[in-house]
Amino acid sequence: MAAFTMDATWLPFHPAPSKPAFVLPPGAVDAHCHVFGPGDEFPYAPGRKYTPCDAGKDQLWALRDRLGFSRNVIVQATCHGADNRAVVDALRASGGRAKGIATVRRSVTDADLAELNTAGVKGVRFNFVKRLVDTTPPDELLEIAHRIAPLGWHVVIYFEAADLPELYEFITRLPTTVVVDHMGRPDVSKPVAGPEFGLFVQLMRDNPHIWSKVTCPERLSHLGPPDYTDVVPFARHLVETFPDRVLWGTDWPHPNLKTHMPDDGALVDFIPKIAPTAALQQKLLVVNPQRLYWPEEVA
Numbered sequence: 001m002a003a004f005t006m007d008a009t010w011l012p013f014h015p016a017p018s019k020p021a022f023v024l025p026p027g028a029v030d031a032h033c034h035v036f037g038p039g040d041e042f043p044y045a046p047g048r049k050y051t052p053c054d055a056g057k058d059q060l061w062a063l064r065d066r067l068g069f070s071r072n073v074i075v076q077a078t079c080h081g082a083d084n085r086a087v088v089d090a091l092r093a094s095g096g097r098a099k100g101i102a103t104v105r106r107s108v109t110d111a112d113l114a115e116l117n118t119a120g121v122k123g124v125r126f127n128f129v130k131r132l133v134d135t136t137p138p139d140e141l142l143e144i145a146h147r148i149a150p151l152g153w154h155v156v157i158y159f160e161a162a163d164l165p166e167l168y169e170f171i172t173r174l175p176t177t178v179v180v181d182h183m184g185r186p187d188v189s190k191p192v193a194g195p196e197f198g199l200f201v202q203l204m205r206d207n208p209h210i211w212s213k214v215t216c217p218e219r220l221s222h223l224g225p226p227d228y229t230d231v232v233p234f235a236r237h238l239v240e241t242f243p244d245r246v247l248w249g250t251d252w253p254h255p256n257l258k259t260h261m262p263d264d265g266a267l268v269d270f271i272p273k274i275a276p277t278a279a280l281q282q283k284l285l286v287v288n289p290q291r292l293y294w295p296e297e298v299a
């Protein structure tokens, strides 16, 4: 019997994503996805807030190939806490086609960091979403940020728009490049030009080291599939205003969705709506992730 049973309300990832109509440019990177376990091999963390379905590296590679991506950035999911073994195993098995984002505590040793670095980890994730994690004090996070900075790593940060005023100063003080998950989770029923999203745009405008993932229409939309039209103006605004500081990813296997499970092929078809020109698509999908995750390839 399997050691873990997924939550009763858990929606598993789409079993057979469609082939997207949008043909991804050569070298496209899915810059935000996760692996879950499998739990029997890589146990879920005792302090986790959810138990997902297993979604291992082989299923991720199959999705990558089906959608037409060349490479992945695998972000440590909160259900694995600070145990990065599932991500590291995937990175090592990827043949250089995946990089990773880890979660570490203050107790991490320099030897641990060096090992993560060798495996292909390029950053750490700080999570402020209260339904996903217990709070880590900002001084501990700052200490971690200063320890990973010399490795050339960056910080990936996940928070909700309502918490940005409180986090604003902390984020701007981070000593590395900062990548914000899912556009800082705007409430897309509010205006793009309104104060809430305006504060996020100001954060990016005033801080050239801050990037955003223009991800998760399926998570942010109130109107829902298939078009997620309410998310388009938010993502498109960031892509057009900060074309050199945006990343795109599937967010597969889509943790904690409750209303529906997206067809990942349809998510890829969302890309031209938010990055309408070939030049913007090339930056979003190829050039920007390469600069951050495979910088040795950039002349």
Ligand SMILES: O=C(O)c1cc(C(=O)O)oc(=O)c1
Pocket (backbone or CB within 6 Å): 076, 077, 078, 079, 132, 181, 219, 251, 255, 256
């Ligand atoms: O909104 C979420 O539930 C969510 C969770 C996680 C995670 O548990 O790591 O990652 C994400 O990118 C999004």
